[in-house]
Amino acid sequence: MVRRFLILVFILFTFSALSAQDKDARSPEAGQAYNEGNSLVKQKKYEQAIPKYLAAIKADANFPQANYMVAISYQKTKQYQKAIEYFKNAIKLDNKFEKAYIALGNLQMGLEEFSDAINSFNAVLSFNPQSAKANYGLGKIYKTKKDYKKAIKYLKAALEANPKYDRAWNILGLVYDEQKQYKKAAEAYSNAIKNTRSKALKASYSYRLGVAQINIKKYKEAEKNLLTALKLTRKGTIKAASNFYLGEVYKHLGQKQKAIRYYTQAAKNRTWQKAADYEIDLIKNPDKYAY
Template identity: 35%
Template sequence: MTFKPLEVLMRFSIRIATGLVLILAFLLFNTTTALSQDLNQQKQAKRKQVTEIDAKLKSNPTPEEYEDLIKKREKIVAEIKAIEKIMKSDDATMKKINAVKRAGNAGNSALKLGQLPEALNYYNKAISLDSTFVRAHYGKGLTLKKQRKYKEALAAFQAAIDNDPAYSSAYLALGKTYNQLSQPDEAIAVYNQAIQYDPKDAKMHYMLGEVYQNKKKNYKKASESFQKATQINPAYDKAFYSLGVSLIELGKLDQAVMALENALAVTKKKRWEGPHYRLAAAYNKKSAYSKAKAAAIEALNNKKNYAPAAYEAGKACKELGQFNQAIKYFGIAGKSRVWKKTADYEIDLIKNRDKYGSY
């Protein structure tokens, strides 16, 4: 058999070119932080393989063995060249990546220190180096929001979402900003967009419910959102609490009591007056005055002189005929400017029962 080395090289040139593309694609999947070191190790290992093949080529192989060794050698040499090409471009890439990270981290540090102009400059620098850097857009939005530049903040949060539709923090920030600007419909649209992307995001369902409850006064839709949040996360205490509030507004008192009790059962808070107060309100509406009084007192134990709970305690005591205690609790409620007029009216009713009629 006559062996021609040039023919062997030509025969495998196409395969080698194709292999180069595959090699490049594979190598680019390496993490950027360890890429240089990893590539250098690969390069050294492949050079060792070439040396071993060269030694075998000098040991009088058969023509078939010679051809096989040439194939392997050319393939490995092509891989080495591909690695060297990546290593050359990697230096510039790493410098850019590091510059982007430095600018972003500097922005985060400045924002934490309240240095808003400096933070904005750093975030803008990071974005100028890499317009897809999601965290820089998000940080820029937070900075602009603190500067009360809400329109620009909205645009920054939206840019973060455009570059990463899975970035939930940007959805939350965008929705909250719309809500604070009294644009509940826009906030609802943002949260619904986030939910479409990730239907199992309990917090998005909760935030959607908060807008329906507090801004739109749509307690039915609010309760549906809170219910969904608790189904996804059975330990979501705030969602159970808000669900209870909405159910009270809907007149579904038994369900409200259950939701509020669930909130207290799953919470890790040591003190939380809200659910106890809402339980007192629900029990008063159910005419379960002893339970209402107990729940209200528990709320006051969690937060001393808590006016809403004191008012519910007063109502319960009044209905139980415990008028002196009712006056005491209404007096506590009346220390709050918000509750003073209503509490004073209740005290007047009790003190002048003969005038207004007995209970």
């Protein structure tokens, strides 16, 4: 009796294993084409990768990863509607394919198809409520729509799932900034800085932190962060903005010559020229503006 039971268990286990193998099995043609596509993507040869992935899909119609990768390749080559089509195909084949939902939502958000993007991110939350990326995506959308209450809710959910999510801290800082809650904005930007290794992002976050600190009159802290932004950034826009706000710092600290020096640097940028020239003239000719 025991022997018969063990044989039955073995048969059931073997059948289950074979069923799983059949489900995940790929034809040699599909696997080879898919791997060739991946190799081309690694070289950023997206145009050449597309026919490889399409060949993989033709050889195996039930291949969500190939649909996902061809969608990524279409997106990289700015063929956005085709990208959307294949992200959706990947999701039809695997209705819990989180990466595909997130990529689709991000693309829809970039195309300002906000209702569709919300649906894509909410679909993820229906089976993974703790998804940091889905919550972050929703937070970004609601910030854009100026629905700050919802933006904060979703961004905090993203940060609860991943406290080191620097981009979520940054967007949360922007949400607080737009509501003139500068102390909370400064705290969020500080956390963004702590959790990124990217010099470019650290420069951007340091600039935003410096401006928030000016708004709460922490001028010495603002000076430090704006100088950091100036040192780390390679972007002309951030350089000019950092120079302008360093001018603001030194103006408030009563260091007029230093303020003029940084305003002069800012004035070299067309965006900041008018504001910087005005501040320089205000320092040099105060009587002109006395009423």
